[in-house]
């Protein structure tokens with residue numbers, strides 16, 4: 004028995020030294036057969052579901068009337084997805100499932116067959132932006148799991164039913180801008196709990212705005228409609244530009260005070276039986292409003308309880324602040340910090356999640372020597388920096404700067420007063436430790452006045468931390484699109500020209516130093532250009548593509564939004580030039596290329612076209628550049644030269660597009676303005 008049983012023992016998953024009985028062997032054979040049967044049947048199921056997805060998409064394609072040439076790859080010779088790779092254009096795949104359709108700039112018309120899309124259970128995002136769809140708003144409510152829906156720049160028209168979004172509880176982003184929708188803004192929008200972006204500008208919506216109350220609703224634009232009445236309180240912190248060009252909107256953030264007779268923004272056609280959160284009154288209680296004594300008592304008691312809670316919170320905060328101070332930071336500098344919370348608290352970075360086992364903690368090793376684990380180490384990539392360790396970082400006083408596509412960024416002030424930014428990257432878990440170290444060492448060797456250097460980094464499989472110096476003047480995006488004040492006035496022309504030159508130089512340095520990379524930067528956009536105290540630009544988030552998980556890179560990185568990637572699925576040495584061109588046009592016009600916000604591929608061709616058209620028909624340059632913009636003087640000529648370079652950089656045809664060397668040379672030839680750039684104006 005032993006002679007022929009031995010191989011069988013090796014094959015069993017339980018690597019025991021016992022020999023198997025006949026019954027056990029029989030059970031083994033049955034199990035093996037069952038597994039084979041299961042594998043066969045699951046592959047049949049997979050094939051069937053592939054076929055289901057193909058059928059659904061082909062049915063959807065049948066509904067489209069013209070220009071389906073663009074969807075030539077949609078045919079039965081391949082399945083729509085192979086893993087995360089899409090064989091069919093515009094299909095977004097993850098693990099073989101279809102999670103999105105991105106059919107933009109294809110000249111599509113006809114019917115959007117929502118019933119066909121119902122057959123795609125994993126569908127979460129739909130974009131039909133920049134096509135020619137017209138007619139009524141389709142029945143998207145049937146796709147209850149959708150997270151984002153982008154329909155901007157089509158010719159949809161007519162009123163949208165009030166309950167058109169009922170049940171779309173997962174919807175986070177809705178873009179309906181630049182269509183011809185009429186009637187009221189549907190009140191069902193105010194009931195979507197997760198909504199964060201809502202773009203309705205450039206339609207013909209009339210009447211009152213629904214009473215939006217979503218806390219996370221941050222990017223809203225209803226400009227250029229025919230809306231009237233008070234702006235709901237939840238929206239008063241947005242920019243006035245989000246409401247401009249309407250018939251009669253009033254209240255903050257607009258300068259127009261609402262008349263006392265102004266109607267309550269409760270939806271005119273919403274059912275009034277059941278008071279929902281969105282139908283709560285939005286206007287402050289007027290002086291002649293009668294309030295019962297019971298109500299007054301309730302309000303007084305509620306205020307008392309709230310006050311007590313605030314005091315308790317303050318006490319807790321003060322205690323934890325003291326603890327933070329005790330842990331490290333000198334008290335003398337404390338007054339300059341907005342928040343006294345530590346980075347560990349701000350980022351919920353628990354020491355436990357950053358420890359790595361030492362050899363002592365491994366099985367079979369000596370016990371009783373401490374915890375058996377040590378805190379992971381920060382790796383420094385430059386020798387000219389004073390070292391600090393992870394513990395110092397975690398204790399540092401910190402505040403959240405913002406959340407980007409990869410994770411959040413935090414400003415942390417170390418014991419010695421130096422301010423650094425810690426950026427968490429979560430979408431890099433496919434890259435191995437050695438590969439990551441090597442890439443960091445490569446980036447650490449880069450030196451250029453227009454590149455923000457990496458100070459140090461921390462590697463863990465699940466997430467990485469990159470540490471940079473804090474740049475006090477903030478990002479170019481905040482200067483171009485943020486609110487201006489005495490502390491932060493708009494950027495004038497010499498400042499903008501200086502920034503473009505610096506960005507171009509930084510890009511050229513990256514491309515020269517990293518010749519093996521097809522796209523040296525890959526994520527150039529205005530929020531990734533920081534400005535130092537003399538408005539010298541510093542590029543950040545460069546050269547991430549080799550580290551970011553491929554499927555996420557395609558969704559997030561700017562390079563993958565280029566025309567060449569949208570059309571041919573590839574990036575080139577000129578892809579960074581395209582991003583530079585878009586940035587130049589953004590800097591000159593002050594207009595934000597909103598398509599960056601959309602996930603996935605999708606070029607900005609129509610944005611560029613609209614800017615070029617503006618330039619032909621009217622003054623396109625940002626008025627913030629000063630009185631000398633648009634007045635035909637020498638500076639306007641310089642602006643025009645830069646404008647032409649910008650357009651030549653973001654041409655769709657890669658062959659005709661300038662290469663980086665040419666672009667840099669042409670930009671450098673534009674002379675600095677005769678006026679000196681006065682730094683004091685800006686700080």
Ligand SMILES: Nc1ncnc2c1ncn2[C@@H]1O[C@H](COP(=O)(O)OP(=O)(O)OP(=O)(O)O)[C@@H](O)[C@H]1O
Nearest residue numbers: 404405406407408409412424471472473474478530
């Ligand atoms: N070193 C820094 N100094 C000052 N501000 C910074 C620094 N790094 C990032 N910021 C700012 O913090 C905010 C968040 O940045 P983050 O890089 O996380 O997101 P993002 O640039 O908006 O998007 P993405 O993740 O796609 O790059 C941005 O406003 C950015 O300009």
